[in-house]
Amino acid sequence: MRLTTKGRYAVTAMLDLALYGEQGPISLADVSSRQDISLSYLEQLFAKLRRKDLVQSVRGPGGGYRLTKPLEEIYVAEIIDAVDERVDATGCAGNADCHGGTTCLTHHLWADLSDKIHHFLSDISLASLVQSNNVQSISARQRQAELEASFAGDKISLRALES
Amino acid sequence: MRLTTKGRYAVTAMLDLALYGEQGPISLADVSSRQDISLSYLEQLFAKLRRKDLVQSVRGPGGGYRLTKPLEEIYVAEIIDAVDERVDATGCAGNADCHGGTTCLTHHLWADLSDKIHHFLSDISLASLVQSNNVQSISARQRQAELEASFAGDKISLRALES
DNA sequence: ATTAAAACCTAGTAATCTACTAGGATATAT
């Protein structure tokens, strides 16, 4: 089964859009610096997310990405599926040909597990993540850190504080 | 998260012991030919299973491995843990330092998922697998195939049929 | 005692995949 940074990054980045994207499109450069994900890697992930119609792009200065649907209608499972991370615990992609063309002894166990995982991730929307205490507090801390970083930086930081 | 053939092979092999090991120890050569898993790879997996006290070995001719506990007390989660380290969907091994030392936005999501998976696999014993219809029917088919293979083989097959 | 069957051990390795870099082309607000 696969669940690596690819899928985790995709969900984290989509959650970033959910948290910061209310006013307008968010550039991947912003997501990259906030969530500590390589910009070029994000570009590749968002190409897939766009192909699956989970985000829309706006090109040119001031552009970026926005979510195509309301937070309530975007589920974690979709995001992971979109970036090609098959959440599948079987060794045969569910084809039941794991033992030289026939079904291996444990096939159904892994198929059941895959179902459980998919159900779990299909029940969680971006909206429910945004509302959760965990995400709220981490997001608050990230905003705080960003503020302090810009404060320690140059004059532009003062304007950031005022707005 | 990790769930590859390593963990799947381990569970399949342990299930093979559960199905065939009532009379005495089972050699890895037998498991290898029945379940189509490389012998040397099995040896490496069973070294770990033995270290975790899930199996006992008997050396010398007629030797092999037997389960250390009754089927009811061996859970799939233990087996995977023994060879795979951990079924963990977080990127930080549960340390919550996934975002440059701090907790990333989605950490709790993956931690929750890991819990769910672990619970699922902790509830399934070798005994319950052996009793399941799926395993029963696949096991019956494997015994049948083995019988036919030995029948098509040499004289020894006749003795196998009689016993 | 010899032989053979088994566990036990260690090192190496081809193939695969991940996460990423590099270096652009294209679109568009200012």
Add this chain to the structure above:
DNA sequence: ATATATCCTAGTAGATTACTAGGTTTTAAT
């Protein structure tokens, strides 16, 4: 015109997996 952004393709270091190779030790059977 310029800068900012998406968009696109190719390549690649490093890690991991699944396995092979080549032994040694133990022990039942002859």
